[in-house]
Amino acid sequence: MSLSNSQGTEQLHPPKREEKQQDPQVQFSMRIKLTIILVSLTLISMGIMAVSIINTTRTALIDAANQNLVSTAKQISTKIHSYVTTNLASLQAEAQLPNFQQFISATLPSEYYLQNLKDSLTTLKNKDPYILSYSLLDAEGNVLADTRTWDPSTIPAFLGTAEEVQRNLKNKTGTGLPWISPISFENEQGVLYLSAPIQDMNGNPAGLLIARYDIAAFQDIVKQNNDLAGTGSYGVLYSQIYDNYIILAHGSSPDLIAKSVVPYSDTRMRELLKKRLIPNLPAEELSLNIPHFITNLEDAIREPYFTFTEEDSVNQVAVIQIQIKDKQWLLAFYQPQETFLAPIAEQTTLAILLAIIIGGLASLAAYLVARNFIAPISYLADIAQKVGQGDLNVRAEVKTHDEIGMLAQTFNTTTEQLQRTLETLEQNVAKRTENLARRAVQIRTASEVARDVTTIRDKSLLLTRVTQLIADRFGFYHAGIFLLNETGSHAVLQAANSEGGARMLARGHSLPVGEAGLVGYTAAVGEARIALDVGQDAVFFDNPDLPKTRSEIALPLIIENNVIGVLDVQSQEPGAFSKEDIEIIQVLADQVAIALDNAQLLEQSQNALVELEDLYGEHIRG
Incomplete structure (x- = not known):
C-alpha cells in the first residue's frame, strides 16, 4: 500500500479532535498486542537459534571429550600393561641367572653361595621402589632365600600366601610357565605376585623366583596422568571380582582404593577374605554402594562412553579393558562436564544479552508503529515474521522519508546487526570447536602409531x-x-x-x-x-x-x-x-x-x- 496518496495521508494523520473521541483503551490494547507479537516473534526466533547453537556446540564438545578420554585411557592402559608384562619378562630373564641355578642345584650351599644369592636378590629388589621383596623357592614351595630376612625358615611355604595362590604357584613350578597372581591384600596392603620358574643345572624344573609388587605402582601411573585429557580429568583402575569390581588405583581419591562398587554378601565376603582378595576391614568400609555404576562397567565393551553423576558433579566417562594374560582389568577415565562445557555458559550469557537488546529494540519499534501507523504495520509485521523464521536476508522496502521510512530503515539495520552478530557467534563456536578437535588430535598422536600397525594385514x-x-x-x-x-x-x-x-x-x-x-x-x-x-x-x-x-x-x-x-x-x-x-x-x-x-x-x-x-x-x- 502506498503511503503518499491523500487517502493514506488522511488515515495516518487524523484530526486531533477525532483522536480525542476514540477510546484510549482500544488504542492502548492494540499497542500492547502489537508489542507482544513483535517481541515474542523476535525472542522466540532468537531462543530457537540459541538453543540450536548451544545443543550443537554441546554435542561437539561431548564428542571431542569422549575421544579425548578414550585416547587418554588407551595411553594409560598401555603403560599399565607394559609395566606388568615388562616386569614379568624381566623376572623370566632373571630366573635364568647362573647363580640361582647353581644355588638351587647344590645339595649343601656354602656361605659364599648364600651371600652371593642374598646380594643378587637385594640388587633385583632395589631396581624398582614398588618391589616389596624377592624370594627364591624350591619345588616344594620352601623359601630358600628372601630379601626380608636372613633366616628364610621363618617364612611359611609359598610365602604364606592364600591357598589358591599356593596351588597356582605349585602348578607353575611343574609346568615351567611364568604367572601373574590376582591382587592380594596383606595387612590391608595390596600386592601382586609375579613368578618365573627356575631350572636346575640339568634343565629340570627346580623352583621359583617370585617378586612381590606393591599395587601403589598402578596408583602412581594413574595419578601422574591426572588432567591429561583436560582440566579435572582423572583415571580409576578396576579389577573384576566375580560380579563386582574393586578399585586398584584412583587418580582423584586414593582413599577409595580397595573399595568395591557394590557391597558384598556375608557369604561372599567370608570367601574373599579367605582368599585375601579384599582387605580385612569392616563391611561398611569396603564398598561405595553405587549399583547403577556396575551396569556401565559391564557395558564397557559395547558402549565405552557414558555419563555418571557423582554427588553434585556430572562426569563424562570412558572405559578401556586391559587384558594381561588371564587377568582382566578396566581403566575408566573421568572428566567433569562443567570443565569442557564451559564455553556453553559463555554462549548462554551472550544469547541472553542479545535477546535483551533485540527484545528492547523490538518493543520500541512496536510502540512507535502502533502509535503512528496501523496500516503499514502489517507490511513490517510480515517482514518481521520472515526474520523471525530465520530469513535474515530479507529487508523492508523504504517507501517514504517520514517516521515510517525511518522505522523501516531501523528495522533493516537491526536485522543486519542481528545477522552479523549471529555470523560472528557461529564463527566463534566453529573456532572453539576446531581448537578442541585439534587438542584431541594432539593427545591421540601418542597412541596412533600403535593403533595403525594393528590394522594392516599385508x-x-x-x-x-x-x-x-x-x-x-x-x-x-x-x-x-x-x-x-x-x-x-x-x-x-x-x-x-x-x-x-x-x-x-x-x-x-x-x-x-x-x-x-x-x-x-x-x-x-x-x-x-x-x-x-x-x-x-x-x-x-x-x-x-x-x-x-x-x-x-x-x-x-x-x-x-x-x-x-x-x-x-x-x-x-x-x-x-x-x-x-x-x-x-x-x-x-x-x-x-x-x-x-x-x-x-x-x-x-x-x-x-x-x-x-x-x-x-x-x-x-x-
Missing part, C-alpha cells in the same frame, strides 16, 4: 609402514626391521625407511645371529639392547651405508617366547633415546610382533582355503 606393507611411522613421528635417522630366516642363522633386513636402508634392502642385507652388533645380539638373546654413542663403539656398529649413526637401539620381536625378528632404530644424535622413547618403541615392537603373527596366520588360512578349493574342484571334476 606383511610387506606392514613392515614398510612401521619404519615410516617411526621415522616420521619420532624423527629418527633410520628404522629397519629384520626377520630371522628359516634356519634362524641370519637376521634378514625386510624393511627400512632411510636411503642407506634402501641400499641394504637392494643387496639383501643380513646379519649373523649371535655375532657382534646390536641386531645379532638381540636376535640371539631376545633382549633389547641400546648403544647411546655407537659411532665410537665399533663392536656395536660399523656400517658404511649409515655413517651418521650415533645412537642405536635394537628390540626383539617375540611371539610365544620365540624371537622372530628385530626392530632396529638409529639416530644421528648421541644419547638420543629417552626412557619414554624406549617404552613406546618397545610397545610398538610388541604390537608389530603380534601383527606379524596375525598376518602369517591370515596367510596360512588363505593358503589352506585355496588348497581346499582346489581339492574340491578336483573332486567335482572327478
Whole structure:
C-alpha cells in the first residue's frame, strides 16, 4: 500500500479532535498486542537459534571429550600393561641367572653361595621402589632365600600366601610357565605376585623366583596422568571380582582404593577374605554402594562412553579393558562436564544479552508503529515474521522519508546487526570447536602409531609402514626391521625407511645371529639392547651405508617366547633415546610382533582355503 496518496495521508494523520473521541483503551490494547507479537516473534526466533547453537556446540564438545578420554585411557592402559608384562619378562630373564641355578642345584650351599644369592636378590629388589621383596623357592614351595630376612625358615611355604595362590604357584613350578597372581591384600596392603620358574643345572624344573609388587605402582601411573585429557580429568583402575569390581588405583581419591562398587554378601565376603582378595576391614568400609555404576562397567565393551553423576558433579566417562594374560582389568577415565562445557555458559550469557537488546529494540519499534501507523504495520509485521523464521536476508522496502521510512530503515539495520552478530557467534563456536578437535588430535598422536600397525594385514606393507611411522613421528635417522630366516642363522633386513636402508634392502642385507652388533645380539638373546654413542663403539656398529649413526637401539620381536625378528632404530644424535622413547618403541615392537603373527596366520588360512578349493574342484571334476 502506498503511503503518499491523500487517502493514506488522511488515515495516518487524523484530526486531533477525532483522536480525542476514540477510546484510549482500544488504542492502548492494540499497542500492547502489537508489542507482544513483535517481541515474542523476535525472542522466540532468537531462543530457537540459541538453543540450536548451544545443543550443537554441546554435542561437539561431548564428542571431542569422549575421544579425548578414550585416547587418554588407551595411553594409560598401555603403560599399565607394559609395566606388568615388562616386569614379568624381566623376572623370566632373571630366573635364568647362573647363580640361582647353581644355588638351587647344590645339595649343601656354602656361605659364599648364600651371600652371593642374598646380594643378587637385594640388587633385583632395589631396581624398582614398588618391589616389596624377592624370594627364591624350591619345588616344594620352601623359601630358600628372601630379601626380608636372613633366616628364610621363618617364612611359611609359598610365602604364606592364600591357598589358591599356593596351588597356582605349585602348578607353575611343574609346568615351567611364568604367572601373574590376582591382587592380594596383606595387612590391608595390596600386592601382586609375579613368578618365573627356575631350572636346575640339568634343565629340570627346580623352583621359583617370585617378586612381590606393591599395587601403589598402578596408583602412581594413574595419578601422574591426572588432567591429561583436560582440566579435572582423572583415571580409576578396576579389577573384576566375580560380579563386582574393586578399585586398584584412583587418580582423584586414593582413599577409595580397595573399595568395591557394590557391597558384598556375608557369604561372599567370608570367601574373599579367605582368599585375601579384599582387605580385612569392616563391611561398611569396603564398598561405595553405587549399583547403577556396575551396569556401565559391564557395558564397557559395547558402549565405552557414558555419563555418571557423582554427588553434585556430572562426569563424562570412558572405559578401556586391559587384558594381561588371564587377568582382566578396566581403566575408566573421568572428566567433569562443567570443565569442557564451559564455553556453553559463555554462549548462554551472550544469547541472553542479545535477546535483551533485540527484545528492547523490538518493543520500541512496536510502540512507535502502533502509535503512528496501523496500516503499514502489517507490511513490517510480515517482514518481521520472515526474520523471525530465520530469513535474515530479507529487508523492508523504504517507501517514504517520514517516521515510517525511518522505522523501516531501523528495522533493516537491526536485522543486519542481528545477522552479523549471529555470523560472528557461529564463527566463534566453529573456532572453539576446531581448537578442541585439534587438542584431541594432539593427545591421540601418542597412541596412533600403535593403533595403525594393528590394522594392516599385508606383511610387506606392514613392515614398510612401521619404519615410516617411526621415522616420521619420532624423527629418527633410520628404522629397519629384520626377520630371522628359516634356519634362524641370519637376521634378514625386510624393511627400512632411510636411503642407506634402501641400499641394504637392494643387496639383501643380513646379519649373523649371535655375532657382534646390536641386531645379532638381540636376535640371539631376545633382549633389547641400546648403544647411546655407537659411532665410537665399533663392536656395536660399523656400517658404511649409515655413517651418521650415533645412537642405536635394537628390540626383539617375540611371539610365544620365540624371537622372530628385530626392530632396529638409529639416530644421528648421541644419547638420543629417552626412557619414554624406549617404552613406546618397545610397545610398538610388541604390537608389530603380534601383527606379524596375525598376518602369517591370515596367510596360512588363505593358503589352506585355496588348497581346499582346489581339492574340491578336483573332486567335482572327478
